[in-house]
Amino acid sequence: MEDQSRMIQSLSGVSLTGHSVQGAVGLPLPHIHDCTDGDGRNQDIGSILHQIMTITDQSLDEAQAKKHGLNCHRMKPALFSVLCEIKEKTGLSIRGAQEIESPDAQLMRLDNMLLAEGVAGPEKGGGAAVAAATAAAAGGVTDNSIEHSDYRTKLTQIRQIYHTELEKYEQACNEFTTHVMNLLREQSRTRPISPKEIERMVNIIHSKFSSIQMQLKQSTCEAVMILRSRFLDARRKRRNFSKQATEILNEYFYSHLSNPYPSEEAKEELAKKCSINVSQGVGSTITVSQVSNWFGNKRIRYKKNIGKFQEEANLYAAKTAVTASQAVAAVHNSQDDSPTTPNSGFQMKDEDFQLDAADSKNSLLTSMFSGSPGSFNLPNSGDMFKSMQSVNGASYLGAQVGANVQSQGDSTHHVISQTGFSDGPRHPLYSSHGLNVNGSWQDASRPPSVTSPNEGPASAHSNTDTSN
């Protein structure tokens, strides 16, 4: 009631002097009583206000009739404008304190995340972004992008749903806004609604819808998170390496038995080699850290039970020696333009195999002269020797590999001299290498960070860049 009286006061007094009323008041007012001064006007307005104030006390029919009368009243526009102004002022003072427009940090975070996840933003490149993000989230496993079709498919699905829903929300928002605006415009004929108020209402609608959008974004993020965690779980699930990959890794391991610590470059090389068949649909990619894992496991398991790995060691030593002999022979036959690299499939690996051959010969020679590859002064070396002799292909090994070794004698030196590999911590050919009494690898007091000490500069890892 107090408000009403204040309103009346302001209407009859202050506001009428305001600019908003001026235009209306400035119009000719034929209905006004004879007295043309302000007093008469005040009386007129006062009576209108009285009608307005009492309209609620009357019956519906009466009220309707009076309303119609008021609507047609020539003072209506002026009054309406004043009421709008008052409403605007009071409304702003009430709401102004509440509506602290904070730049929505959370929404921005969500947007950024969706962008990073590849859900929002451009279609292509999303996969890479996801891969990077996922790799980073995997806790340091950053060496490989996630190549997983399932993951991508699911992500695309999420992306589609997200965009569809977003579009729906936007459409609904626009429709609703239009609807409300129309309603308000309609109502503005009968009650004081200023354009500002409409604008504010629109903002409210938008903010409501944006909160819905935020929910959508949030749940999309959650979906991506779940997908990612599932995928990472799947990654944790062990999948055996392909036979070729294991062979490649074993070849390297046994041919570098004296120091099975591949350098970073070597690991990369091995990872590349092991993944080479993926393009043909064989196996799966192997990352550098997987190579590291493999070597870590291999070293520890080999060391724990050398006897068990003896057969394998002999096998690979023989294999590498044969490969090497072929490679060396090829090099011998045609120094520079070697036509093929038999048995390797990796053309640029000639030098690699040469040195590997040298190394594997070390293993074989060691085994021949002192018991077995990597007898390493370990207590069970005798057993190893026996196992070495009991290997099925022992005679084969003895004959063929021995022949290879002999035939390669000079070529090895050739390679060694070529690569400048002549002296080092141990004799290049006949040293017994591998594990020492402590059970640690002889040459591995601190594994080299770049290349193994028993590898020449022309080893597997120095030739990768130049050959491309």
Add this chain to the structure above:
DNA sequence: GGCCATGATTTGAT
């Protein structure tokens, strides 16, 4: 289902 092989992870040392 048990068992072994094996890739991955964790922990602690350097």
Add this chain to the structure above:
DNA sequence: ATCAAATCATGGCC
């Protein structure tokens, strides 16, 4: 950061 060692967890064979 990288390693050894221990451990976990799964794949695959029987």
